[in-house]
Amino acid sequence: MSTPTPTTSSPSSTTISASPTATGFVLYKYHLNRPLACVSIALFGLWTLIVTVEVLWKYIRTIKLFKSSPSYVQHRKQIQKTLASVCFGIYIPLILGGLLEVGGYISRLSSASDRLALSPFIAQSVLILVAPGMMSATVYMLFHKMIEFLNCPENSGVGVFIKDTLMVKIFVSGDVISFFLQAAGGGIMSQKDTLHTGEVIIIVGLFVQLVSFGIFIFVQLNFTLRYKKFSENYFYLQVDNKWKYLNYSLYSASIFILIRSVVRVAEFIQGFNGVISSHEYFLYIFDALAMFLTMVSLSLSFFFIDVGEMYYNHFTITYPEKHGNGDALEETESRNSFAPSVEIPEWKDQTA
Numbered sequence: 001m002s003t004p005t006p007t008t009s010s011p012s013s014t015t016i017s018a019s020p021t022a023t024g025f026v027l028y029k030y031h032l033n034r035p036l037a038c039v040s041i042a043l044f045g046l047w048t049l050i051v052t053v054e055v056l057w058k059y060i061r062t063i064k065l066f067k068s069s070p071s072y073v074q075h076r077k078q079i080q081k082t083l084a085s086v087c088f089g090i091y092i093p094l095i096l097g098g099l100l101e102v103g104g105y106i107s108r109l110s111s112a113s114d115r116l117a118l119s120p121f122i123a124q125s126v127l128i129l130v131a132p133g134m135m136s137a138t139v140y141m142l143f144h145k146m147i148e149f150l151n152c153p154e155n156s157g158v159g160v161f162i163k164d165t166l167m168v169k170i171f172v173s174g175d176v177i178s179f180f181l182q183a184a185g186g187g188i189m190s191q192k193d194t195l196h197t198g199e200v201i202i203i204v205g206l207f208v209q210l211v212s213f214g215i216f217i218f219v220q221l222n223f224t225l226r227y228k229k230f231s232e233n234y235f236y237l238q239v240d241n242k243w244k245y246l247n248y249s250l251y252s253a254s255i256f257i258l259i260r261s262v263v264r265v266a267e268f269i270q271g272f273n274g275v276i277s278s279h280e281y282f283l284y285i286f287d288a289l290a291m292f293l294t295m296v297s298l299s300l301s302f303f304f305i306d307v308g309e310m311y312y313n314h315f316t317i318t319y320p321e322k323h324g325n326g327d328a329l330e331e332t333e334s335r336n337s338f339a340p341s342v343e344i345p346e347w348k349d350q351t352a
Contacts, residue, residue, distance in 0.1 A: 048098030062308035097134030104128035181205030
């Protein structure tokens with residue numbers, strides 16, 4: 001993101017000066033690259049569409065899996081409701097993040113046509129700044145569902161010192177706080193009187209995101225190295241190892257978001273005349289490319305396994321046959337599907 005620079009600043013040899021706006025700022029210290037903005041719009045738009053189609057397709061496919069079970073007719077509404085929450089609820093933030101990126105680079109393209117216009121500058125600054133926060137929410141929720149479907153109990157220790165559900169709530173809450181801090185800071189820093197205040201607010205928001213993701217990656221490592229201990233009753237032996245591909249995609253996405261956050265923090269700490277703010281390629285390499293690869297990483301996991309499929313596998317193994325026969329349901333089972341149990345192949349050693 002380029003930041004508004006007071007006209008009294010002395011440009012470096014690599015800086016391209018521009019006429020100041022009515023507020024007395026030079027909004028960009030370089031000529032905006034139109035082709036790169038167009039490519040970013042196309043790629044984020046295309047991949048957002050791909051993710052949307054994948055989610056719909058996987059939802060329909062998982063419903064078909066449940067239809068093969070005699071329990072589906074009796075519990076159809078409950079199954080559909082839970083699946084909708086699992087599939088759509090998790091991926092909507094990722095889709096919204098992609099749309100925010102598209103809007104941000106459309107605004108940036110508009111700024112290339114009129115470098116003195118304040119509205120598109122503010123729009124591109126805020127939208128590109130907050131989009132990763134939406135994507136990280138999907139990463140948090142996917143990880144939580146993954147450990148849940150691997151039969152890790154609430155007090156398994158995945159969250160180290162806290163319960164798993166509380167762990168995810170803390171991560172998502174930090175993500176929301178970071179989102180609004182960055183949005184607020186980006187909105188007010190375009191005014192001369194609130195320039196420094198906006199910068200400080202953005203730095204705080206970015207630090208919240210950075211710390212949150214740093215802790216989250218530690219939790220991911222803790223789970224990956226010790227999942228055999230966390231998965232109750234050796235459940236990881238009863239399901240296909242394809243869940244590991246989802247875990248790898250979450251690792252990739254987390255690393256890309258973490259790198260982007262580190263560079264953004266460095267950008268605002270350097271200030272308006274820093275190297276990062278003065279060169280556009282930092283934005284496209286460490287923000288646009290990093291966020292695009294985040295979307296690609298999360299969408300590629302669909303080719304191996306998705307949360308809908310994990311949901312089906314988990315409950316067809318976990319829940320006994322009585323649920324398919326219409327027996328009374330326990331209160332703790334009210335939000336789950338009730339497919340009949342399936343026989344575990346003998347070759348899967350459950351005592352290893």
